[in-house]
Amino acid sequence: MSTAPVIQVTGLRKRYGSIVAVDDVSFDVQDGEIFGLIGPNGAGKTTTMECVEGVRQPDAGRITVLGLDPIRDVYALQHRVGVQLQEAHLQKRIKVSEAIALWASLYRTSVDPRLLLEQLGLEDKRNAWFMTLSGGQKQRLFIALALINDPEVVFLDELTTGLDPQARRAIWDLVRGIRARGKTIFLTTHLMEEAERLCDRVAIIDHGRIVDIHSPAGLIRRHCPQRSVLLTTDDESAEARLRALENVAVTRADDGVLTVQGNAADLMTGVIQCLADHRIRVTDFQTVVPTLEDVFLKVTGHTIRE
Ligand SMILES: Nc1ncnc2c1ncn2[C@@H]1O[C@H](COP(=O)(O)OP(=O)(O)O)[C@@H](O)[C@H]1O
Ligand SMILES: [Mg+2]
Known part of the structure; x- marks a missing residue:
């Protein structure tokens, strides 16, 4: 059984003056999945997401959400989607509980604020000022605000940037919980x-263009089918064998470690x-x-940090 995609983007284009930020981008997001648009800074991720959210007008292309x-349908949609806020949009001295109440007041329906704060591990911060929260707590609050109207679709832009690995993992668990x-x-x-x-599936974007779309494991199989075995032995005959x-x-x-490289399917058995x-x-x-990082290098010809 297949249902209509929750988000459908076809031939999206957006330029800022002479810069083409998003160039003929097409992808679908399916019901109930975590879909990631992944690529380096400046690749066109935020521009694409803002067009899908309806806060930016595309130059060309077709987008549907639900x-x-x-x-055109911004008012109908705003009750059914949740958008992660950016830090600059909240006052320093607003309390967590006040921010939640304020956001809840914007919607026809809202979830139980207490339950939401409990789910996001913020119940003991309800009377804390926004500016006193840690980076991870702020991000959890932004997720809470994005969920206040019990949305069907949630948009999260660079959710864990600037967080330490532990806070990042906690956020990943929260996002899995939303799914x-x-x-x-x-x-x-x-x-x-x-x-x-x-992510269940990702679209790799580079210089405004989609390079490939698949599950992370599928991309690795497709682009980096090679595996390596690193082994250390005193046996002089090993290398020749x-x-x-x-x-x-x-x-x-130089340190004597042997690297054996081959195709995933037969390498391990052959070596053993x-x-x-x-x-x-x-x-x-x-x-x-190989990791997605290796895939990125393979399909774009440069590392994600360049
Ligand atoms: N408001 C804007 N005005 C002009 N150029 C912009 C604007 N927003 C983004 N850009 C440019 O568009 C390109 C894509 O940016 P963006 O969508 O923010 O990428 P990402 O989110 O992947 O970092 C970049 O070259 C960026 O400098
Ligand atoms: Mg961005």
Whole structure:
């Protein structure tokens, strides 16, 4: 069974003066998934998201959210979507509970504020001023505000930027919890680890163009099918024995560590079989699996940080 996509973007274009920020971008976000638009700073993620939110007018292309037009149907949509706030939009001395009440007042329906603060681990901060919250607590508040109207779709732009790894993990768990309650999440990130751990599917965007779309594991299979085994052994014959395997490349580092590279499907079995057959004694054995970061380098020709 397939349902209509929650978000559908076709041929989206947006330029600022002479800069083409988003160039012929198309993708679908399905019901109940965490979909990530991933790419380096300046790639066009925020511009794309703002067009989908209806706060920016595209130059060309077609966008639907829950079957509606983000600009024409803005009032109908605002009750059904949740948008993460940016820091600059909240007063320093507003209390957490006041911000929640203020946001709740903007909508026809709202969830129980107490329950929401409890879900986001902010119940003991309800009387704290916004400016006294840590980075992670502020982000949790922004998520709370995005969820106040019990939306069907949630937009999160660079949700964990500037957070330490522990706060980041806590936020990932929260986002998974939102999905578990049946919501659809559209997020952007320039953090490949975040995308790999959190997203069901990702679209890689670079210089305003979509490079590929798939699950993180699917992208790795498609673009980086190679696996490596790093092993250490005192056996002088090992290198030659491993070289005799079909379709593998063997290199030896200065410290003696052997790297055996080959295709995921047969590499492990081949190496293990070879070691066993020749009774090669190994003191260290490590498999290296490519990441989304490797995929990004492969498909764009540059690293995400360049
Ligand atoms: N309001 C704006 N005016 C002019 N240029 C902009 C504006 N917003 C973004 N840009 C430019 O558009 C490109 C894409 O930006 P953005 O969508 O913010 O990318 P990302 O969110 O991936 O970092 C960048 O080159 C950026 O400098
Ligand atoms: Mg951005």
